[in-house]
Amino acid sequence: QSALTQPPSASGSPGQSVTISCTGTSSDVGGPYNYVSWYQQHPGKVPKLMIYHVSKRPSGVPDRFSGSRSGNTASLTVSGLQAEDEADYYCGSFAGSNNWVFGEGTKLTVL
Amino acid sequence: EVQLVESGGGVIQPGGSLRLSCAASGFNFNAHTMHWVRQAPGKGLEWVSLITWDGGSTSYADSVRGRVTISRDNTKNSLFLQIDSLTTEDTAFYYCAKDLPGWGGMDVWGQGTTVTVSS
Numbered sequence: 001q002s003a004l005t006q007p008p009s010a011s012g013s014p015g016q017s018v019t020i021s022c023t024g025t026s027s028d029v030g031g032p033y034n035y036v037s038w039y040q041q042h043p044g045k046v047p048k049l050m051i052y053h054v055s056k057r058p059s060g061v062p063d064r065f066s067g068s069r070s071g072n073t074a075s076l077t078v079s080g081l082q083a084e085d086e087a088d089y090y091c092g093s094f095a096g097s098n099n100w101v102f103g104e105g106t107k108l109t110v111l
Numbered sequence: 112e113v114q115l116v117e118s119g120g121g122v123i124q125p126g127g128s129l130r131l132s133c134a135a136s137g138f139n140f141n142a143h144t145m146h147w148v149r150q151a152p153g154k155g156l157e158w159v160s161l162i163t164w165d166g167g168s169t170s171y172a173d174s175v176r177g178r179v180t181i182s183r184d185n186t187k188n189s190l191f192l193q194i195d196s197l198t199t200e201d202t203a204f205y206y207c208a209k210d211l212p213g214w215g216g217m218d219v220w221g222q223g224t225t226v227t228v229s230s
Contacts, residue, residue, distance in 0.1 A: 001173045003155070037216030039156070046206070046222060047148075047156060052215035090156050094214045098161060098170035100146070105155035 004029060004091055004103035011109040012081045020106045022074040022091030028101055030072035035094030038067055038076045042087045050089075051076060078108070086110040113137035113219050115207050120224030127197050127228075133190040133207030133221055141165075141185035144210035146217055147192045149203035149226075157203070160192065161210070174200075197228045 005023040012018035022029060022036070029036055038051040049058055051067035054074065064079045074093070078085050091103035119131040131147070147159040160171045160181040169181050180193040190207050205224050208217035 003157075033214070035214040035216070039217070041156075046220045047217070048220075049211070049216055049218045052211055052218070053213070056215075058211075058218060088155075092156075092158070092216055098163075098168055099172075100158040100161065102148075102156040102158055
């Protein structure tokens with residue numbers, strides 16, 4: 001159960017797009033199920049589900065947030081960056097046998 | 112309102128035990144898989160454990176297996192986490208979270224409870 005690999009940081013200017021990667025293995029991210037999710041966490045706040053099942057958005061999440069997957073790597077893209085998007089982002093994946101694993105986290109800075 | 116409220120955290124000496132509780136309200140608790148997730152100070156999220164809707168299946172992270180027991184009482188809409196043989200590495204904020212059906216991840220989180228292991 002090793003943590004999924006994410007870049008420690010990412011940044012972009014307001015209005016730009018930024019993509020955060022999440023690399024795992026064929027046992028989790030690249031497994032035969034679409035159980036990858038993404039979470040946003042502002043400092044001192046509770047994590048918030050932003051993407052589930054690789055690319056689906058829960059109600060209330062802006063469509064500026066999108067998810068995708070290719071092989072063992074999932075990605076979260078934030079388009080039209082806004083100041084409020086500055087936060088930590090974590091990917092999570094089902095890892096088989098009812099186990100879950102999170103990514104190491106990426107700090108997104110809006111320049 | 113869908114809500115999860117954790118309790119039971121505190122300062123505990125190494126080697127001690129602790130039982131965390133999570134009170135659920137506003138949704139059909141007995142229909143959902145539930146998770147415990149922790150976050151050490153300044154660190155990332157770490158999945159700890161899950162229990163299926165009926166308590167029939169449980170699973171644990173390698174880092175806690177053998178020291179942690181998850182359980183639930185669907186008659187009281189409550190989730191529990193028993194942690195034994197605490198070490199300083201267990202110091203963290205502990206969240207309970209509800210699973211989005213179909214292994215969609217954690218869509219509802221509690222505010223968390225702090226566990227500090229220190230002598």
